[in-house]
Amino acid sequence: MENDFNHIRNQTIGTVEFVSPREIKVLLEINAPQSTAINTGVPQLFPKVNGFILIPNESGALVGIISWVGIEHSPYPKRKGYKDFDLIDLPFPLRKLSISPLGVLKESDGNYEIERGVYSYPSVGDIVVVPNQAQLRAIVQNKDRYAKVKIGHSSMAANAPVYINPDRIFGRHIAVLGNTGSGKSCSVAGLIRWSLEAAQKEVLEGKKLNSRFIVLDPNGEYGNTFDDLCTVRKFQVIFNQDSPSDPKAKQLKVPSWMWNSYEWSSIAQASGKTQRPLLRQTLREVRYGGKLDENDSLIAPRRFLVSILVSLRNFERQGITAIASWPGKDNLGEILQTSANSLTTFLKKITAEPKDKIESIIATINTVLKRRPKSGNYYPAFELIDIQEICNSITESQNVFGELKSYQGPDEDSPVYFNNEDFLSHIERLTQENNAQSYMDFFMMRVKSILTDSRIATVIETTSKEEMTLEGWLNEYIGHNGDTGSINIIDLSLLPSEILFVIVSVLSRIIFEAHQRFRRMTNSILPTTLVVEEAHNFIKRYDSDSDEITANKLCSQSFEKIAKEGRKFGLGLMLSSQRPSELSQTVLSQCNSFLLHRLVNDKDQEMVKKLVPDNLGSILNELPILPTKKAILLGWAAPIPIIVEMNTLEDKDRPKSKDPDFWDVWIGKQDRDVNWKDISDEWQNEKNL
Structure with missing residues (x-):
């Protein structure tokens, strides 16, 4: 292949004496520039660390960056002397360079362009040249057609502008x-x-x-x-x-309803056995309740009624004996009381027939609670007929609220709106239903402290879905x-x-x-x-x-x-x-x-x-x-x-x-x-x- 760099051989400053994929060593000629090269058309500093040199080859010229400049003191003459004058040469300190290969500089119609990577290494004895200004600029300038953003200039390459894509x-x-x-x-x-x-x-x-x-x-x-x-x-x-x-x-x-279950777990330091499962269930159900749209404004009360119904039927499956001997036998009574209070909040949001059905369910729960009044701080044991009575009242509301089937809706990680107050009340109710108060006390304390902190509320709280x-x-x-x-x-x-x-x-x-x-x-x-x-x-x-x-x-x-x-x-x-x-x-x-x-x-x-x-x-x-x-x-x-x-x-x-x-x-x-x-x-x- 014709060498496009033959015309710059007058810029020779040394020869290659050692080659490896990572390092090339160059022996400079005695008459090579000491501090300023003038054989490139205009004066430029040479040699200098982080400067560039060229090694012409069949593809163009290998580009190397100088990483080390030094002198070798030889104990014997490296030159043959001047035989014509019968002179014997003396040992002379020789300058050396160590360079790292970077790429290949190619020439086409007088224009230079650098290609990253080296696939053709020089051989020992190949000449080394110092680049002129045009070649220096081509080395540092990005020839990418989208490299149109100038971010600075390179003082090591004749102050050539540096562009990026x-x-x-x-x-x-x-x-x-x-x-x-x-x-x-x-x-x-x-x-x-x-x-x-x-x-x-x-x-x-x-x-x-x-x-x-x-x-x-x-x-x-x-x-x-x-x-x-x-x-x-x-x-x-x-x-x-x-x-x-x-x-x-x-x-x-960054509202709290945008957080997923893992982010909630991290902020509340939830443990894996009890707290995380209850947290995920709460998030699923409050997101379902918060997903109200114009086609179905009864999703929230329906979700809540499904949750109560599932809890009561879990008790029902235990039988009369299980209910009577349930650990902390106030458990069911507290759940019923909390449910009645929560259902009361829905009365402010709905009207007509759905309101009548909710009032009927609340009345049934209160009737059962009056039959089993508290003794001190505890409710007495409930019987199976009590649970069945409330379940029947809830089931009768299906002609208004639709089929009360198990959860269907967003998962716990979907960014669906819910209110922080609903979140707290719901997780408290699930905690009581699962008799997990002893495991959830510190968890609830951490969550409440975060949600009620005025500094934090400005960032994570939204008062309405429209906000x-x-x-x-x-x-x-x-x-x-x-x-x-x-x-x-x-x-x-x-x-x-x-x-x-x-x-x-x-x-x-x-x-x-x-x-x-x-x-x-x-x-x-x-x-x-x-x-x-x-x-x-x-x-x-x-x-x-x-x-x-x-x-x-x-x-x-x-x-x-x-x-x-x-x-x-x-x-x-x-x-x-x-x-x-x-x-x-x-x-x-x-x-x-x-x-x-x-x-x-x-x-x-x-x-x-x-x-x-x-x-x-x-x-x-x-x-x-x-x-x-x-x-x-x-x-x-x-x-x-x-x-x-x-x-x-x-x-x-x-x-x-x-x-x-x-x-x-x-x-x-x-x-x-x-x-x-x-x-x-x-x-x-x-x-x-």
């Missing part, structure tokens, strides 16, 4: 890693902003921007970062509705057709720690399942990016051998599922973390692109090095000394690993994560008035009393 960045998951103050948050904000600004320039005539980003912001940094970009919605915990800290923000709502529907929630938190591109910022900074992980778990799960169902119904995907700041807090490693259901574990598992399957449904992940060693390995291994800022901790560096090919590990040795704003871009988004100096964001577009100005405050250059009363009033919620 948004499909590769956002569609296959990216991790932005770096210590605090290394520019990590600005890079996250910049990748979103620069991508949307580039997209806005190419929106087709008559169309509008149709992007979707959902930012989980645990520190409240991104509130004003994207205000001028597209449709921006902000959600946060608002304690004082009269004077919110951000007038543009809406109350964060927040599933459709309305999806429109708000994922986006709808009326948006001109949407960025939804979910501020988690004031979310009580008791429910933080559950809320994030529910958010990520619902968003993922919504995209699953979108593809199933439309046979297309909805491109969305879920941005997770401080990801190490939410995607922690966990003990996979433990059966314990914890909120931390559920949260990590939810993101692991998105990492493994989200790409198929158009849901991409952008993770930002300063502690990659604490992140779930499953999630990190599914990230195809990495933007690495300064990382000092040795465990974090070791974790990152495990994620990249061995022959690229040398470039990661710079991680501890990378300056702010500089980062290493590698993976699917870049043709080869490169050090990028990121574009600069204007102050107004930066997240609120800059270093604090201690000195200026100390000397009075910046004023800081302290008014702890306003803060303490809001903290203690006194303004809402």
Whole structure:
């Protein structure tokens, strides 16, 4: 094959002396550039670590990145001397390079393009050349036709601009890693902003921007970062509705009826033997009762009557003796009393014939209870005729309520509306029916403390089905057709720690399942990016051998599922973390692109090095000394690993994560008035009393 690189042989600087798949060693010529190469058309620094060299071959030229520069002191002459002058050469120190092969640079009609991967290695003695500016730019510039987003430039390649393809960045998951103050948050904000600004320039005539980003912001940094970009919605915990800290923000709502049984189990710390089964039964039945529609407004009372009927027939099957000797023989009487009270609540919601039937059932229960009045705190033993009388009264109502058959409806994990008060009353009744008070006392205490906490209620409670529907929630938190591109910022900074992980778990799960169902119904995907700041807090490693259901574990598992399957449904992940060693390995291994800022901790560096090919590990040795704003871009988004100096964001577009100005405050250059009363009033919620 004709070698397209013959014309650059005058740029030769050395020869290959050692070859392996991971490393190639180069012996530089004595007259090779010492610090600046001028044989490339314009002066450029050479040799330098992380610089590039070329080794021409039959395919074009192998591209290598310099990982080591050194000198070999030889005890004997390596040159033959100058025989024509009868001169004997002396030992001379020889410079050497160690390079890692990256890809192949090909030429076509004067244009260069790099191809990742090496399939033809050089041989010992092959020449090595220093690339000119055009070749350097071709090495770092992405020739992908969709690589239209400029994120910075490469100072190692003649300040060539660096472009990315948004499909590769956002569609296959990216991790932005770096210590605090290394520019990590600005890079996250910049990748979103620069991508949307580039997209806005190419929106087709008559169309509008149709992007979707959902930012989980645990520190409240991104509130004003994207205000001028597209449709921006902000959600946060608002304690004082009269004077919110951000007038543009809406109350964060992740209602408890959206939680599945595992999320309820984690928040209530439910045990597996008694508490979880009763919890799941309660969720099934209250969701069934909460699923009221215009075609059947009697679902709730019918569900309740079925539940009473099933319980009574369980007693009936025990026989008279069993009822009389039932442990804690007040059990049935308390159940009947609770049932009568619960049925009374339905009288306010229904009218006409159904109301008459419920009143008849209540009257029958009260008649039975009067025959068996309490003795002190206990009901006496009930007889079989008592149960049959109540069962007959309930059965007679079937001509109004329909057939009272066993449960049919949503399962315990379906996001169907129910009221928290109904949930509490129903689980209390099931506890009494199953004589499980001793097992459920602490469980009920935990659940009640959560549902009655005013700080938590603002987030998880909805007073009516109309206040927040599933459709309305999806429109708000994922986006709808009326948006001109949407960025939804979910501020988690004031979310009580008791429910933080559950809320994030529910958010990520619902968003993922919504995209699953979108593809199933439309046979297309909805491109969305879920941005997770401080990801190490939410995607922690966990003990996979433990059966314990914890909120931390559920949260990590939810993101692991998105990492493994989200790409198929158009849901991409952008993770930002300063502690990659604490992140779930499953999630990190599914990230195809990495933007690495300064990382000092040795465990974090070791974790990152495990994620990249061995022959690229040398470039990661710079991680501890990378300056702010500089980062290493590698993976699917870049043709080869490169050090990028990121574009600069204007102050107004930066997240609120800059270093604090201690000195200026100390000397009075910046004023800081302290008014702890306003803060303490809001903290203690006194303004809402």
